[in-house]
Amino acid sequence: MTNRYAVILAAGQGTRMKSKLYKVLHPVMGRPMVQHVIDQLNPLQLDELVTIVGFGAERVKEIIGNQSEFAIQEEQLGTGHAVKMAEALLKDKEGTTIVVCGDTPLITSDTFSALFNFHEKEQASATILTTKADDPTGYGRVIRNIDNEVERIVEHKDANEVELQVDEINTGTYCFDNQALFAAIKEVSNENAQGEYYLPDVIEILRGKGDKVSAFMTENFEETLGVNDRVALSKAERIMKKRINEQHMRNGVSIIDPDHTYIQPGVRIEQDVVIHPGSIIRGKTVIKENTEIGPNSEITNCEIGEETVIKQSVASDSKIGDRVNIGPFAHIRPESTIGNEVKIGNFVEVKKTEMGDRSKASHLSYIGDADVGSNVNIGCGTITVNYDGTNKYLTTIEDDAFIGCNSNLIAPVTIGKGSYVAAGSTITNDVPRDALSVARSRQTNKEGYVSRIKNRKRD
Incomplete structure (x- = not known):
């Protein structure tokens, strides 16, 4: 030759x-x-x-x-x-x-x-x-x-x-x-x-x-086409986008609206994946069979398992398992590993966290620098308080734990296997296995208080 x-x-x-x-x-x-x-x-x-x-x-x-x-x-x-x-x-x-x-x-x-x-x-x-x-x-x-x-x-x-x-x-x-x-x-x-x-x-x-x-x-x-100005650059972008999307569709991917779906070269998508309009998929992302992306989701350098759904969410530099449900409006930040059958709901942010199989954070939570076991329930408004202004610290939540709504977990801290954290608690010390931890002020009711205040204003 x-x-x-x-x-x-x-x-x-x-x-x-x-x-x-x-x-x-x-x-x-x-x-x-x-x-x-x-x-x-x-x-x-x-x-x-x-x-x-x-x-x-x-x-x-x-x-x-x-x-x-x-x-x-x-x-x-x-x-x-x-x-x-x-x-x-x-x-x-x-x-x-x-x-x-x-x-x-x-x-x-x-x-x-x-x-x-x-x-x-x-x-x-x-x-x-x-x-x-x-x-x-x-x-x-x-x-x-x-x-x-x-x-x-x-x-x-x-x-x-x-x-x-x-x-x-x-x-x-x-x-x-x-x-x-x-x-x-x-x-x-x-x-x-x-x-x-x-x-x-x-x-x-x-x-x-x-x-x-x-x-x-x-x-x-x-x-x-030779690209000499921004107009030609835009034409090249359009032509290549069409070429890439058509190749994926011929390989068995359903792209609902190819004109409004952006998939970079290098992305690998298996058959029977559905991509909804407004989705942007970048880098070295791999999406496995029967997964559903979008609408309006942004995925960068992620490995996504089978039968997972990601709606109106952002995920980058992370691994996401099978049958996971993410969004709407969730954010999976870099170095996160999401296990199988996990739910990451609306307005949940996950960063540098390993989340075990079948665990849930259904809404309005921040989970950062955490090791979360399997079958964990993280209630609405929970925050892993991982940063003291100088250093980041790890929160460990072991299998089968239940974290009540509006809890603050002050890292470094470990929530033991099967334990409960009462809603509204601020946890600063480790919680033993199978324990209930209540870290909030005792409720005090002052009967008749409102009436006295109103009468005072009339006088």
């Missing part, structure tokens, strides 16, 4: 984005554009991947990490100049090199693979990924001769009136014979309207040498 290499062009600042964030780092569905490109190239089993960086180089390198080699383009003098920066890493190697822009997050692995295969089958020196555009304004035009062979690519600003009528456009993605690429790129000049070194000029140089230049056309124009 021919050796395969890739060069990602990611050096531009992206002034049209009007942002302090470098263009290729702008997220599409929560993931930087350049990372989408890498994700789609990875299945091709490349022998080497080189990313050309310039503006924000250190930040781009930090995001990509060891997924790529890097070459620096100190001055942004055009795409041809950018590719030349990879010369030291690639020029002596035999094989095929794909060149792709870091701001084209929608091109799929299937398209990259088809381009590689077509190029190698044609034994071409260069192959252009092209498509047809209803409105080709701003795109380089692919100019063919009377034999339908590619002659050259003309940038929009350099095109004449006839060339501007061509609707076949250059997507900015190419495959090259690696040796031919770096030989030809030395001959690229900057005698054009922009005063830049254009990579497409390599096509005309290769043609002039008698080398074979081919074009592989994709029918999916949307896939080739």
